[in-house]
Amino acid sequence: MHPHRYFDPDPATRAIATDLYARVESLPLVCPHGHVDPKMLATNEPFPDPATLLVIPDHYVTRMLYSQGVRLEQLGIPSRDGTPVETDPRKVWQLFADHYPLYRGTPTGAWLQDEFEGVFGITERLSGANAMAIYDHLEACLARPEFLPRALYERFNIAVLCTTDAAGDTLEHHQAMRAEGWGNVRPTFRPDMAVTLSHPSWHAEIDRIGAATGESMATYASFIRGLEARRAFFKSMGATATDHAVLVPRTERLADADAAATYARALAGTATAEDADRFAAHMLMELARMSVDDGLVMQLHPGSFRNHNTRIFDRFGADRGCDIPIATEYTRNLHPLLNAYGNEPGFTLVLFTLDETTYSRELAPLAGHYPAVVLGPPWWFHDSIEGMLRFRHMATETAGFYNTAGFNDDTRAFPSIPARHDVARRVDATFLARLVTRHILDEADAHEIVVDLSARLVRKVYRLGE
Missing domain, CATH: 3.20.20.140 (Metal-dependent hydrolases)
Structure with missing residues (x-):
């Protein structure tokens, strides 16, 4: 940044x-x-997996995805009416990464990039192509005592x-x-x-x-x-x-x-x-x-x-x-x-x-x-x-x-x-x-x-x- x-x-x-x-x-x-x-x-x-930490509970993140046609079920958000939802955090993360350009010019995008770089040491921009590599990096960080x-x-x-x-x-x-x-x-x-x-x-x-x-x-x-x-x-x-x-x-x-x-x-x-x-x-x-x-x-x-x-x-x-x-x-x-x-x-x-x-x-x-x-x-x-x-x-x-x-x-x-x-x-x-x-x-x-x-x-x- x-x-x-x-x-x-x-x-x-x-x-x-x-x-x-x-x-x-x-x-x-x-x-x-x-x-x-x-x-x-x-x-x-x-902390749990990266998707549960950074995507699923953050309504700043999920509302943008929903506005572009991503269903909340796909994001693993728990339902209260029994609607089946995605349970694989890697799939949730991949979907988030595929749509990451949606946050260009928004405060959410600024915060996320600052989190990735300042907290987790990630300088590469998240994308659909590098989603799993970044997920693995975040998962390894979250397993360490300093996180x-x-x-x-x-x-x-x-x-x-x-x-x-x-x-x-x-x-x-x-x-x-x-x-x-x-x-x-x-x-x-x-x-x-x-x-x-x-x-x-x-x-x-x-x-x-x-x-x-x-x-x-x-x-x-x-x-x-x-x-x-x-x-x-x-x-x-x-x-x-x-x-x-x-x-x-x-x-x-x-x-x-x-x-x-x-x-x-x-x-x-x-x-x-x-x-x-x-x-x-x-x-x-x-x-x-x-x-x-x-x-x-x-x-x-x-x-x-x-x-x-x-x-x-x-x-x-x-x-x-x-x-x-x-x-x-x-x-x-x-x-x-x-x-x-x-x-x-x-x-x-x-x-x-x-x-x-x-x-x-x-x-x-x-x-x-x-x-x-x-x-x-x-x-x-x-x-x-x-x-x-x-x-x-x-x-x-x-x-x-x-x-x-x-x-x-x-x-x-x-x-x-x-x-x-x-x-x-x-x-x-x-x-x-x-x-x-x-x-x-x-x-x-x-x-x-x-x-x-x-x-x-x-x-x-x-x-x-x-």
Whole structure:
């Protein structure tokens, strides 16, 4: 890979970007939000075959293949309806390699190439012709001790890694790592199943919370106590943040009696769709109130139409690359929450979006005013080279750099973590270099800011220490 990849082609800008990037290239990785399975690090078992590691679980990879006519059955993705799927990982890998040109010009292609070269020492471009030779090389790597999960964690220079965990999770793997004294892996409290009355696992999730806390969960009051108790447990296990995914960031404070009645209808199985929507809006208010009380940073990820392809969801379940962004409105939807808690000095709300049109119109102005609001980095479809540049161009003039939360990789694909951070650091170096060459920013300031964007801001926003 070219050492100056992603930098501006203008020689003066590129020279400054190169110097800025050198300041942060080797800084430890701070990963405040992601979806790495803590079991992987707790057990430290060898990774499976290359296809199971790099293709089958990565919906960034599989959605592109599906869009070009490759069936998910051919990729070995487990079905939940009994559909037979491919079980030979070599066949899955060959199919992936045959279609590797599909990733040209995409962030997935950049991450994959960085993984192949930076993690596994493969400089040859993957193709159908060399697929099996590269598979054999990867398989041999994965059998060696230096490619065990913990060895890679240390090799990647990860300072802290936060997972995403349901409210009812036991956190047994986090407990095991803490008891052993290994690593800095922290849980993140995600109560989506518990506060979404229409979720198919809602009853099971509140039962888990009740079992873990001793609360009956038979009333709204006990439900709230159960959530508060779980937050306290997560915090005792090192959590510094919560995470919430909603379709629409609607917030509304219900009267206690209305919330209790809605909860009772949900227990009885008679809650309506409007009940579910209003209860979710009310619970965002309650969860913000809890964050004011206990200091956990609140992350909000709205705007994803989950499982848009019903046929794929029915056959293979969630997280198969079928989620599609929708237009999202923040100013009116968050007005109740921000008027209640946005001025509280102990409250931090990190806002994400899949709707780039909101950067300059809504999100940057909100972050540029409310002390509690911080902008999360470009997310999902936009955590790309051009997506990150668009974010900086559209948000910086109003929100500045210091109302943003640095970078997080938001990944399930553990080997891609260094590549994702590297892309972000190169893009930020490029953006800052452009400001310097246009005499908007002093070069000395740019050298300070690039470290802030790579390391200091994320630690400050997520309360992860110096």
